[in-house]
Amino acid sequence: MKVKESSFEEVVSAHDVGSVVVNGVIKGDMIIIRADQRDDLGHPLDFHALNAMIRKAVMTDCRRIVLEGVLGQRYVGSAASRVDLKIEVHGTPGNNLGAFLDGSTIEVFGNAQDLTGNTMNSGRIVVHGNAWDVTGLAARGGRILIRGDTGYRVGIHMKEYGGSKPAIVIGGTAKDYLGEYMAGGSVVVLGFGTRSGESPVGHNIGAGMHGGGILVRGTVSHHQLGRGAVFGEVTEDDTQKLEELITDFEDAFKMEVPRDWRAFSKVCPNTYRPFSGHYDPTLI
Amino acid sequence: MSDVALSNGTNKGYRLPERFRPIVDDTSCKRCRRCVTECSYRAIDCVGDHIVATDGCVACGRCAAFCPTGSIEIETIPNQFPPHANFTERIRRGIMSQASTGGVLLSSCGTDVEHPVIFDELLLDAAQVTNPSIDPLREEIETITFLGRRSGKLTVSEKDSFSFISEIGPVIAMDMPLMIGHISLGSVSYNVQKALFTAAKELNIVAGSGEGGLHPDFYVYADHINSEIASGRFGVTSGYLNKVAAVEIKIGQGAKPGHGGHLPGEKVTDLISHTRMIPIGTDALSPYPHHDIYSIEDLQQLVSGLKEATEYRVPIGVKIAATHNVAAVSSGIVRAGADFLTIDGFRGGTGSSPRIIRDHAGMPIEVAVAVVDRRLTEEGLRNRVALCAGGSIRSSADMIKCIALGADVVMTCTAVLIAIGCHVCQQCHRGLCSWGIATQKPELTSRVDPGLAAMRVKNLLSAWNEELKEVLGAMGIDSVESLVGNRDRLRHFGANPRIAEIMGVKHVGEGWG
Amino acid sequence: MSGLQGNPISQYGLLRTTSPRTIPERPTGSPATRPSGLGYQMGGCGISGCISTQGRGISGESISRMLTTMSERENGLGAGYACYGLFPNRRDEFCLQLILDNEESKCAVEEFLKEHADVTKDEKVFTRKVRTLSPPYPLVWRYFVKPAEKREWRGNSNLSEEDYVVKLVMHINREVEGAFCVSSGKDMAVFKGNGYSYEISEFYDINRYSGQLWISHSRFPTNSPGWWGGAHPIGILDWAVCHNGEITSYGVNKKLVEMAGYVCTLQTDTEVIAYTWDLLVRKHQLPIPAAAFAMAPWHHSEIPRMDPNSGLLAKALRLTYKEAFLNGPFSIIVGRREPEITMIALADRKKLRPLIVGTSSDRDLVFAASEECAIRAIDTQADTWTTNAGSPMIAQVGKGVVRQGVEPPFSGVVR
CATH class of the missing domain: 3.30.70.20 (Alpha-Beta Plaits)
Structure with missing residues (x-):
């Protein structure tokens, strides 16, 4: 432990992070920050101040940051890159939670809003609740585990490069445009809580996808597929991947998921060049 | 010689x-x-x-x-x-x-006089930041278009469940906001008309029959044919009127407003005679006016007559040439009961027209469609009819601009003939068309392979429709109906700001504000 | 900024020492007069709404908290609140709430109203000076009116009371200099202005009011309007609309409402949305889900998946009301009083703008907002969900959540 309570407060006030007095409670290499504190004018802690505090805590070698009472502050843990850093979020983090994340772990005890894990490169986001629209946009690596439901355009334009393959596991359901433009990685939808007779996913699934795969535990009808997406067979490679992801999911949420591979539908691209015939290159 | x-x-x-x-x-x-x-x-x-x-x-x-x-x-x-x-x-x-x-x-063909082309002075909008553009390759952009009557109001009630009273139609749905205009059998050959009808059917749009009646061979395409009733009433029989997708009363043609038609006796071959129901070798003369329409209430009479004859199953339209009082005339036509209204601009094509009229009468479709759209809106009539516009739609850009100026459906003729082979040499009236299009000479007409020609027309119009989707997507619009008359998405970039003002289009550089 | 790890010195160097917010310049024109040359306006923004389905009073403090929680969604160029169930003692009279540039415009309005309606009461709306809000402040006044017995307007006779009030409002907004009628419904009023949500809340002292339904809006406009009338909610009769997004079909939608006699004085897409609701639901008597379908319809390619009768209704709506289709990104929260106080939350058919709804654990309160944090700000235990694209969530006083916004468009259609 290198940080002392007093020194932390000193650091914060010395650099004028708004006019907020920070109540950070240090335990070992952990700091607890109350995000619902207010400044002298009674204004809530805004994201500038909160994120500056997080950065400072990291600089002073905190490896576990617990945020209490988060309410809509955006960009929490944005671009955090220390692999041994873990940020716990209690409350409702705002949009772009863990945007550009590059190695650290963020765990949310509550619901996340839109754009969680935007353009993340590596790292891990675990949401013990729902994560709404556009989760995992353009993720190039790392993993997002969501216990509950997601909204529209989840996993849109995820891609893989080199050795990194992003993955999103959704415990509940997803809505339209899941995995649109997808160019790599895995999206897994476990479908818990799906209403009977309904599909756990919406429409236009995998439209324009040209890499990666979407695995849905539950029924997916042909009309739910977007242009360029087709059904594929769940192969042994897929079940291996599923096993690994589901085990991780179970550990994260302390729950059991049946290994009923036959219940999975796989959506994959029909080509890696879906729109090559669209244009007329004739010299005129 | x-x-x-x-x-x-x-x-x-x-x-x-x-x-x-x-x-x-x-x-x-x-x-x-x-x-x-x-x-x-x-x-x-x-x-x-x-x-x-x-x-x-x-x-x-x-x-x-x-x-x-x-x-x-x-x-x-x-x-x-x-x-x-x-x-x-x-x-x-x-x-x-x-x-x-x-x-x-x-x-023949449309006028080649170098009038300024207003389409070329209009620039399209695209979405940036404040709204997202839509990727037409991945997300659905709708181009389905309706041709026909609309009630403007629907009666729907909801108690335990919904119920509604149908007040719709007659109306037809097409897959594109495009129709192939009226090119008659006579002005073009059998093979060409067959190609056009085939293409229309496969594209699920309509093609105009022109004023020469409908050859019995083409009854199979009837559900994709917009049948024209012109002043000559050539070949018009109830035999096909009940089968066609739409019926259109032709009052005028953009290339020759106020003018009738004249198919010389040489062109009235056995085939044409059969279709037009006139003797072989006689001149087929279309009177300048319809001699049962000397006034707007007479038009109403003919519209109603056709509705009775077709038992209200087929939308009845009226086509007029764009002339200077086009807005007021259009309003009258809608009030006379037309289910759709077609405006044909002065640049439109023709198989034969006096040059004096072709080159000097009428007005450009850009302005005509804009003023008609505005007038019908002002009079609360715009949501009752479909507005079709044509008169030299040369590209998808013209089509898109025409829609933004107020057209539901855009009509094209010359472009599809060019797709078949026409080089716009303006000799149609001579009946010697070397491409086998505007001729009835068997050694020439055989030059058009209807299958190949249909494919080329299909390719062209599908490509236009794809380009329309590209533009709609760029504008952040996912259904073509949201572009109809949406002049906000156009700007004028030309020498004459007065034209822009009349069309209700802002000048480039003017934002939303 | 590099990651959390990194060189402390460069990290310190990048830290802000002053407020990063660009405080927008607020033009100091007349608050109630639309500046000349100001045309079509677009808006980004935050929206929130809260209804007590058991008809209990919700304090202004709650809605204000919901809205201000989403402070990142505004830039100080407009905010507003609409409150329903506000005048229980005058619930049968139209309340015209106006913002006025000065006494002169007030006199002009009063002269006009005296001639065309029966003003049963008028009062000054409480406002106060806000430290951060620079003058001029408008004069805010409300008039309770009963429309004249003989409701004639420029050749139109036998207008309904509502149509007549619409004519009065359109006239004031167009013709009376320095006057702008912000709301004109029964038992409701709109409080709005040019400032941050907390400033407007303070200006009107929103906390003093209590209502069964509140909807609110904070604005992030693309161009700065600099006048109070341009803020949201936009109200006509008992309708109030808060809107986030930009309608790409504005020119088309405007034609529809103009054909029906509405005059677009504000030139904003939100105004057109408000008139479209009034046209479809009040004048054409469409049920709310049918009107919502017309505004955010299913794709034609999806319609065959409906049962045949629903499909017919869907096609009929798309065909008949194609000009009502609001294309482009939007999420809206709509308030209405007739026949019962109702909150509607609707997102566009591609769900391009955020919208989340929820209920309190006792099912009394129903919320809608751009972001979940707005709901959590007043109820940490709320049950939240997202509506489907183009599917309205409808909550009504006395009925609760009548549609969650995840159902098929029409619950059974009979012919």
């Missing part, structure tokens, strides 16, 4: 200089004489061991297109008249020709 006399005026007086000449590369020419066979104007010949140009080349391009060695180029012969900016070559040719013949100058 008697055929050529019509345009060249060589019969009384002196010869007019040639305008075009095929140039044959003697070194690569294989002397196969394909060009000589192909030239229906007899403007190229074989003399001894050489292929040479004779008189009467119209630059239709047929010889060059079919030369197996690519040895032919067509030259436009320059500088044959002393330069004069006012008495242009075109004017002087007209004078000389009329001095020889004493006739009304005839021409």
Whole structure:
């Protein structure tokens, strides 16, 4: 432990992070920050101040940051890159939670809003609740585990490069445009809580996808597929991947998921060049 | 050379200089004489061991297109008249020709006079930041378009469940906001009309029948045909009126507003006679007006009559040429009960029209469609009818701009004929079309393979529709109906701001505010 | 900024020492007069709404908290609140709430109203000086009116009371200089202005009011309007609309409402949305789900998946009301009083703008907002969900959540 309570407060006030007095409670290499504190004018802690505090805590070698009472502050843990850093979020983090994340772990005890894990490169986001629209946009690596439901355009334009393959596991359901433009990685939808007779996913699934795969535990009808997406067979490679992801999911949420591979539908691209015939290159 | 006399005026007086000449590369020419066979104007010949140009080349391009060695180029012969900016070559040719013949100058296709093209002075909008553009390759962009009557109001109630009273139609749904305009059997050949109807059916749009009735062979395409009722009423029978997708009363045509039609007896072959239900070899004359329509209430009578005859199953439209009072006339037509209204701009094509009318009467479709759309809106009528517009829609850009100016459906003719082979040489009225399009001569009409021609038309219009989707997506619009009359998405970039004002389009540089 | 790890010195160097917010310049024109040359306006923004389905009073403090929680969604160029169930003692009279540039415009309005309606009461709306909000402040006044017995307007006779009030409002907004009528419904009023949500809340002292339904809006406009009338909610009769997004079909939608006699004085897409609701639901008597379908319809390619009768209704709506289709990104929260106080939350058919709804654990309160944090700000235990694209969530006083916004468009259609 290198940080002392007093020194932390000193650091914060010395650099004028708004006019907020920070109540950070240090335990070992952990700091607890109350995000619902207010400044002298009674204004809530805004994201500038909160994120500056997080950065400072990291600089002073905190490896576990617990945020209490988060309410809509955006960009929490944005671009955090220390692999041994873990940020716990209690409350409702705002949009772009863990945007550009590059190695650290963020765990949310509550619901996340839109754009969680935007353009993340590596790292891990675990949401013990729902994560709404556009989760995992353009993720190039790392993993997002969501216990509950997601909204529209989840996993849109995820891609893989080199050795990194992003993955999103959704415990509940997803809505339209899941995995649109997808160019790599895995999206897994476990479908818990799906209403009977309904599909756990919406429409236009995998439209324009040209890499990666979407695995849905539950029924997916042909009309739910977007242009360029087709059904594929769940192969042994897929079940291996599923096993690994589901085990991780179970550990994260302390729950059991049946290994009923036959219940999975796989959506994959029909080509890696879906729109090559669209244009007329004739010299005129 | 008697055929050529019509345009060249060589019969009384002196010869007019040639305008075009095929140039044959003697070194690569294989002397196969394909060009000589192909030239229906007899403007190229074989003399001894050489292929040479004779008189009467119209630059239709047929010889060059079919030369197996690519040895032919067509030259436009320059500088044959002393330069004069006012008495242009075109004017002087007209004078000389009329001095020889004493006739009304005839021409075809749309006017070639260099009026400013307003379409080219309009620029499209695209979404940036404040709204997202939509990727048409991945997300659905709807181009489905309805042609027909709308009630403007629906009666729906909800108690335990919904119920509603249908107040819809008659209306047809097309897959694109496009229709192939009226090109009659007579002005074009059987094979061409077959190709157009085939394409329309496969694209799920409609094609106009033109005013020549409907050949029984084409009844199979009837559900994709917009059948024209013109002043001549040629071939109109209840036999097909109940089968067609739509019926359109033709009051006028953009290329010749206020003018009727004249299909010369030579063109009234057995086939045409059968379709038009007139004797072989007689002139087919379409009166200038409909002699049962001398006023707007008479139009209402004919509209109602057709609705009765078709038992209200088929939308009944009215087509007018865009003339200066087009807005008021249009309002009257809608009030007279038309289910759709077609406006044809002055640049529209024709198989034959007096040049004086083609070049000098009417108004551009850009302005016409904008003022009609506005007038119908002001009078609370715009959501009752479909508005169709045509008159030289040359590209998807024209189509898109025309829609943004107020058209539900855009009509194109010349472009689809170009797809089939037409080079717009403006000789349709002579019936010698080397491409086998505007002719009834069997040796020429056989040059059009209906299957291939249909495919080319389909390719063209599908490509336009894809381009429409690209533009809609860029504008952040995912259904074409949200572009209809949406002038906010256009800006004027031309010399005459008054035109923009009349069209209700802002100038470039003016934002939303 | 590099990651959390990194060189402390460069990290310190990048830290802000002053407020990063660009405080927008607020033009100091007349608050109630639309500046000349100001045309079509677009808006980004935050929206929130809260209804007590058991008809209990919700304090202004709650809605204000919801809205200000989403402070990142505004830039100080407009905010507003609409409150329903506000005048229980005058619930049968139209309340015209106006913002006025000065006494002169007030006199002009009063003269006009005296001639065309029966003003039963008028009162000054409480406002106060806000430290950060620079003058001029408008004069805010409300008039309770009963429309004249003989409701004639420029040749139109026998207008309904509502249509007549619409004519009065359109006239005031167009013709009376320095006057702008911000709301004109019964038992409701709109409080709005040019400032941050907390400033407007303070200006009107929103906390003093209590209502069964509140909807609110904070604005992030693309161009700065600089006048109070341009803020949201936009109200006509008992309708109030808060809108986030930009309608790409504005020119088309405007034509529809103009054909029906509405005059677009504000030139904003939100105004057109408000008139479209009034046209479809009040004048054409469409049920709310049918009107919502017309505004955010299913794709034609999806319609065959409906049962045949629903499909017919869907096609009929798309065909008949194609000009009502609001294309482009939007999420809206709509308030209405007739026949019962209702909150509608609707997102566009591609769900391009955020919208989340929820209920309190006792099912009394129903919330809608751009972001979940707005709901959590007043109820940490709320049950939240997202509506489907183009599917309205409808909550009504006395009925609760009548549609969650995840159902098929029409619950059974009979013919």
